[in-house]
Amino acid sequence: MAMIQRFYDPKSGSVLIGQSARPLTELNIRWWRKQVGFVGQEPILFDASVLDNVLYGLEDGETASADHLEKCKKMANLNFIDNHKAQGWETQVGPRGARLSGGQKQRVAICRALVRNPPILLLDEATSALDSQSERLVQRALEAAKQDRTSIAIAHRLSTIEDCDVILVVSEGQIAEAGTHAQLMERKGVYYKLQKGKKEN
Known part of the structure; x- marks a missing residue:
C-alpha cells in the first residue's frame, strides 16, 4: 500500500x-496521489x-457540490x-472521532476517500477492527465505493475479499496462490484451508 502511494519506492523491480x-516513478507524485x-x-x-472531515479529502481550492456530497454519503452509508x-x-x-462508533468512523473515512472520486481505491484492513454488525454496514459501503474503479484490499477477514476479481494469497512473504474465490476453493490449497478453518471456528 505504501509503495502504491509512493511513500517509498521498491529497492528492486x-x-x-x-x-x-x-x-x-515516472509519474508526477502530486498528480498520482490525487488518483x-x-x-x-x-x-x-x-x-x-x-x-469538515469529509472535505479534508479535497485539495486546497477544490469544492464538492451538494449533489456529489449526497452521492458520496449514500455510497458510504452515512x-x-x-x-x-x-x-x-x-x-x-x-x-x-470519539463520539462515533468504529463503524461510523470507517464510513466517514470511506466518504472522505470518495469525495475526490478517485479511480483507484486502497483498502487496508478496513473492517478488521469492527464487530460483525458494523462490519456488514461498512462492507455494504465498500461494495458501493468499489463500483467503476480499481480497488486493492488487504484483508484477514476472508468474507471481505470473496467477491474480488483476483485474490492473491500471501504466505511467509511470498504469493502462494492467485485466482478467484471459486478457483482457489477448487485448488484446495492455502486459501481453501483458511476458509475451512474459518467455518470450523
Missing part, C-alpha cells in the same frame, strides 16, 4: 501502472463536523448522520 505498464483514495484500519478523524439525535453534515465527531 518496479510498480507498473495502467495498460501501458508505465513505471510509477488514489485510501481507507485504513484506524481512520484519523479531526475534532470537527462530519462534513445514514447515521440523519437520525433524530444527529445534526446532519454538522454532526460533531469529537476528538479523534
